[in-house]
Amino acid sequence: MTMLTAAHNGQLDVVTLGEAMAMFVATQTGDLADVETFTKRIAGAELNVAIGLARLGLNVGWVSRVGNDTFGRFTLQQLKKEGINAKQVTVDGNYPTGFQIKSKTTDGTDPSVEYFRKGSAASHLSVDDFNREYFGSARHLHLSGVAAALSGQSLALCHHAAREMRAMGKTISFDPNLRPVLWSSQQVMIEQLNKLALAADWVLPGLKEGQILTGQSTPEGIADFYLERGVQAVIIKTGPDGAWFKTAAGDQAVVAAIKVDNVVDTVGAGDGFAVGTLSALLEGKTLKQAVQRGNKIGSLAIQAIGDSEGLPTRAALAE
Numbered sequence: 001m002t003m004l005t006a007a008h009n010g011q012l013d014v015v016t017l018g019e020a021m022a023m024f025v026a027t028q029t030g031d032l033a034d035v036e037t038f039t040k041r042i043a044g045a046e047l048n049v050a051i052g053l054a055r056l057g058l059n060v061g062w063v064s065r066v067g068n069d070t071f072g073r074f075t076l077q078q079l080k081k082e083g084i085n086a087k088q089v090t091v092d093g094n095y096p097t098g099f100q101i102k103s104k105t106t107d108g109t110d111p112s113v114e115y116f117r118k119g120s121a122a123s124h125l126s127v128d129d130f131n132r133e134y135f136g137s138a139r140h141l142h143l144s145g146v147a148a149a150l151s152g153q154s155l156a157l158c159h160h161a162a163r164e165m166r167a168m169g170k171t172i173s174f175d176p177n178l179r180p181v182l183w184s185s186q187q188v189m190i191e192q193l194n195k196l197a198l199a200a201d202w203v204l205p206g207l208k209e210g211q212i213l214t215g216q217s218t219p220e221g222i223a224d225f226y227l228e229r230g231v232q233a234v235i236i237k238t239g240p241d242g243a244w245f246k247t248a249a250g251d252q253a254v255v256a257a258i259k260v261d262n263v264v265d266t267v268g269a270g271d272g273f274a275v276g277t278l279s280a281l282l283e284g285k286t287l288k289q290a291v292q293r294g295n296k297i298g299s300l301a302i303q304a305i306g307d308s309e310g311l312p313t314r315a316a317l318a319e
């Protein structure tokens, strides 16, 4: 089994980059305009993955910019609490930390989310935030389509990081995490995200995302689109059914989901899935075992209101 960096000796297991937002989750159902009370949490797809991996004991670096404001301080506190390496998080004096508000649902449907993130500190991430020594100290780079969607310069950082990490022989995972409202057009989103996906070893789209990105309708068609262009494994999340994967060697399997009776909030399921799958792959587990862990952590993520609070510690996962 490949050992993870338990000793935190300056080496990272995983590095990722993205935006943190303060998140206000409605405590009542209905139109957000009518809601009077909210619970404060932290959000951000790549940060959720960083939190989940850190809880499992991996040494994780998260690269970002936050504003010199309350939400920026909140983010830094969360990073400290979770034991995430924040050496490459810059406090930007010019731009604010973003935030979002999220509705409450009780029927298992997706809540609605409203962003206040335009022009945020994190949207000013750029190639200048790529510290070669820092990134190079990690074994693995995890990217998602959210950081890519923040701005042209954040997108350039994602491409640069992928190119450089690949040249350094590191493994790369990519979760498309489509956020159409953040892109100038669907065509640009598809082009750019496919370019990032093709720089990765492991690609983890949801079924609908894969259909949009590849124009293929079936999981196999989506997987083949990426595998024929050099990706090593494509793992497709099929919602309540679980996931399906195919590798470049042609291995494929369906991995059934874990049934959840009490869905509290569906947001964060994909990040939980990425945490399980990536942590297991980096420990040297088989892809099937990794996807089983992905399903398990995805199912835990949807049983809490926050996007990361359902993510388990190593001990909780073992239970």
Ligand SMILES: O=C(O)C(=O)C[C@H](O)[C@H](O)CO
Binding pocket: 042, 043, 044, 045, 046, 048, 146, 179, 267, 268, 270, 271, 307
């Ligand atoms: O929605 C976004 O853009 C976020 O990054 C916030 C959330 O935490 C994310 O949706 C969960 O994947």
